[in-house]
Amino acid sequence: MSAALETAVTAPAVAPAPPLLEVNNIEVVYNDVILVLRGLSLAVPQGRIVALLGANGAGKSTTLKAISGLLKTEEGEVTRGEVRFGGERIDGTDPHLIVRKGIFQVMEGRRLIADMTCLENLRLGAFTRSDNEVKRDIDMVYSYFPRLKERTGLAGYLSGGEQQMLAIGRALMARPKLILMDEPSMGLSPLLVKEVFSIIRKLNEELGITILLVEQNARMALSVASYGYVMEQGKVVLDGTAEALATNEDVKEFYLGGHGAERKSFKNLKSYKRRKRWL
Amino acid sequence: MDWSLLLQLTLNGLIVGALYGVVAMSFVLIYKASQVVNFAQGEFLLVGAWVCWWLLTDWQLPFWAGFLFTLAFMTLFGMILQVVVLRPLIGEPVISVIMATIGLGIFFQALMKWIFGVFAKPFPPIFAAEQVSVFGLQVQTVYLMSLGISVLIMAGFAWFFTASKHGLAMRATAFDQQVAQSLGVSVPKVFAMSWAISAVVSSVAGVVVGVVNGVSSALSFYGIKVFPAVILGGLDSVVGAVLGGLIVGLLENWAQYIDAEWLNWGNMYTIAPFYALILILLVKPYGLFGTKNIERV
Numbered sequence: 001m002s003a004a005l006e007t008a009v010t011a012p013a014v015a016p017a018p019p020l021l022e023v024n025n026i027e028v029v030y031n032d033v034i035l036v037l038r039g040l041s042l043a044v045p046q047g048r049i050v051a052l053l054g055a056n057g058a059g060k061s062t063t064l065k066a067i068s069g070l071l072k073t074e075e076g077e078v079t080r081g082e083v084r085f086g087g088e089r090i091d092g093t094d095p096h097l098i099v100r101k102g103i104f105q106v107m108e109g110r111r112l113i114a115d116m117t118c119l120e121n122l123r124l125g126a127f128t129r130s131d132n133e134v135k136r137d138i139d140m141v142y143s144y145f146p147r148l149k150e151r152t153g154l155a156g157y158l159s160g161g162e163q164q165m166l167a168i169g170r171a172l173m174a175r176p177k178l179i180l181m182d183e184p185s186m187g188l189s190p191l192l193v194k195e196v197f198s199i200i201r202k203l204n205e206e207l208g209i210t211i212l213l214v215e216q217n218a219r220m221a222l223s224v225a226s227y228g229y230v231m232e233q234g235k236v237v238l239d240g241t242a243e244a245l246a247t248n249e250d251v252k253e254f255y256l257g258g259h260g261a262e263r264k265s266f267k268n269l270k271s272y273k274r275r276k277r278w279l
Numbered sequence: 280m281d282w283s284l285l286l287q288l289t290l291n292g293l294i295v296g297a298l299y300g301v302v303a304m305s306f307v308l309i310y311k312a313s314q315v316v317n318f319a320q321g322e323f324l325l326v327g328a329w330v331c332w333w334l335l336t337d338w339q340l341p342f343w344a345g346f347l348f349t350l351a352f353m354t355l356f357g358m359i360l361q362v363v364v365l366r367p368l369i370g371e372p373v374i375s376v377i378m379a380t381i382g383l384g385i386f387f388q389a390l391m392k393w394i395f396g397v398f399a400k401p402f403p404p405i406f407a408a409e410q411v412s413v414f415g416l417q418v419q420t421v422y423l424m425s426l427g428i429s430v431l432i433m434a435g436f437a438w439f440f441t442a443s444k445h446g447l448a449m450r451a452t453a454f455d456q457q458v459a460q461s462l463g464v465s466v467p468k469v470f471a472m473s474w475a476i477s478a479v480v481s482s483v484a485g486v487v488v489g490v491v492n493g494v495s496s497a498l499s500f501y502g503i504k505v506f507p508a509v510i511l512g513g514l515d516s517v518v519g520a521v522l523g524g525l526i527v528g529l530l531e532n533w534a535q536y537i538d539a540e541w542l543n544w545g546n547m548y549t550i551a552p553f554y555a556l557i558l559i560l561l562v563k564p565y566g567l568f569g570t571k572n573i574e575r576v
Binding site: 068070073074094095096099100104105107111113114115116120123124125126127128170174 | 441447450466
């Protein structure tokens with residue numbers, strides 16, 4: 001995928017105001033030797049949903065962890081470049097302090113505290129707050145996810161969809177300015193994926209929360225995002241408005257699957273032809 | 280059959296067992312939060328009891344003041360121990376950490392003997408009436424205080440872990456440190472806090488036992504009694520620790536009764552809990568309340 005798309009022909013999107021989150025040319029190294037991100041840059045404007053797409057192993061999750069600081073818990077390090085949040089440099093800051101600045105990562109696989117109840121998970125989301133409006137916010141979360149209110153058991157026994165909703169609800173409890181969402185559609189049925197994404201859009205519109213969304217389900221992601229980046233091997237190889245990306249031929253081929261007449265047969269793809277047949 | 284002796288021993292078992300439970304709880308707290316098997320738990324009792332004794336006798340403080348100062352001291356003591364000794368060992372092999380806590384135990388054991396001598400010293404009397412009568416049984420007032428304090432601490436733990444956000448954060452850290460950090464919890468702070476709370480709670484037990492039996496290095500045996508209690512209950516369960524403590528306390532005293540009435544071996548008191556431990560682990564290898572992980576496939 002070489003053809004870089006010119007930054008959106010019809011883009012009133014990126015206004016001159018500095019973006020809420022700015023990642024400039026960062027390089028990430030794990031265990032001092034494994035280079036995962038090689039000069040990645042992206043920007044997330046205030047109040048938008050930005051999608052980060054790419055194949056497995058492209059470095060999407062690593063990008064999110066570089067922003068949230070969780071890289072530190074996995075022997076990773078930002079060795080070059082900078083991450084700015086609201087103009088302030090945050091790379092190298094401990095993850096628990098970054099949460100207090102207003103960035104909350106919903107990690108891949110929901111990562112709830114399985115042996116706590118729904119309510120305890122939600123209250124834990126508000127750990128960084130010291131105001132006394134936690135109760136009100138719990139009701140607010142219940143208004144977005146009514147079925148969580150009926151679940152009184154342990155979070156570990158919730159269904160996959162409910163767990164994802166609880167993970168998002170827990171993020172809301174921290175009153176973040178920016179939510180980093182890693183694969184919210186993972187392991188969910190198509191119907192639930194739709195539901196989760198409609199909630200993501202609602203949160204963005206009603207609460208004004210900025211969202212950086214990492215997704216395998218590119219079609220869904222581009223349907224809620226206003227801007228998108230495509231990553232490959234630790235770099236951004238393509239970026240543009242969501243509409244532009246959704247109609248881009250390369251993106252269609254690699255992430256969305258071909259359409260109608262131009263649909264390619266799998267037989268014509270070399271990698272499939274070479275694969276050993278069993279019958 | 281001597282029914283009044285049996286009743287008396289059962290009551291003793293409950294009182295001593297509650298104390299074991301309290302110490303076991305504080306042991307589990309450290310184990311859960313920071314994955315450290317603390318072999319110096321008994322020395323927390325010892326240090327706390329000696330500090331309180333020193334404040335009451337040398338400084339002539341009233342009991343409540345000496346007690347509060349002891350708690351404040353032990354908070355700092357636990358925290359400093361974690362920060363200075365155990366924090367640098369994070370990520371080191373389990374065996375190194377165990378050696379470090381064994382070393383701490385020996386060090387404080389010796390330090391206390393060096394400062395305060397090797398003989399048991401009694402606390403100044405705290406209650407006017409030495410004994411009160413409960414349902415016809417003569418019970419020492421200090422025993423009642425001991426039971427009261429144990430129950431109070433247990434209620435405090437229950438409140439802390441379900442209602443306070445720091446308790447929730449501690450449980451989250453025990454469950455998954457990375458997730459805890461992603462929620463804004465500072466893991467080093469949680470570690471320090473767990474050691475502080477553990478030291479404070481253990482020292483309360485130390486003071487109580489000291490008031491009953493006098494202060495001596497025998498106090499650190501409570502640290503060893505904790506193991507059957509904790510393993511019985513399941514290493515990572517706070518409720519299990521309490522019940523394990525009660526079971527060990529009761530078993531000890533009932534074994535003593537059987538011994539005194541029929542066997543006359545003279546040693547059942549100490550070993551009975553360990554026999555029971557083996558039997559229970561044969562049936563339930565995780566202990567009575569040890570959690571197997573919840574897994575959705």
